[in-house]
Amino acid sequence: MGWISRRIVGAIVFSVVASILGAYAVAAGYITGEPTLSTACGASILGFAFLVSFAITTHMKRRAKWKKAWEDYYAYWYPQYYRR
Numbered sequence: 572m573g574w575i576s577r578r579i580v581g582a583i584v585f586s587v588v589a590s591i592l593g594a595y596a597v598a599a600g601y602i603t604g605e606p607t608l609s610t611a612c613g614a615s616i617l618g619f620a621f622l623v624s625f626a627i628t629t630h631m632k633r634r635a636k637w638k639k640a641w642e643d644y645y646a647y648w649y650p651q652y653y654r655r
Contacts, residue, residue, distance in 0.1 A: 580631065584624045585623075589616060592616045592619065
């Protein structure tokens with residue numbers, strides 16, 4: 572998976588996590604309106620959403636690197652099965 576698709580997935584995950592946590596914070600009365608960096612609760616919501624997004628995109632990048640490494644390994648040792 573390329574870097575553009577990872578960025579798109581990261582943005583979607585960030586938006587979903589921030590909106591779910593923001594909706595909970597508004598329903599529970601921790602904040603009014605939307606989460607912003609001007610309040611501690613809003614900053615923690617956005618920070619947590621960023622960390623979750625970063626963790627998912629990092630996992631995707633590592634998985635892609637491992638997949639590429641195994642493909643190169645098999646292509647090197649079993650060239651009759653991998654024709655590039």
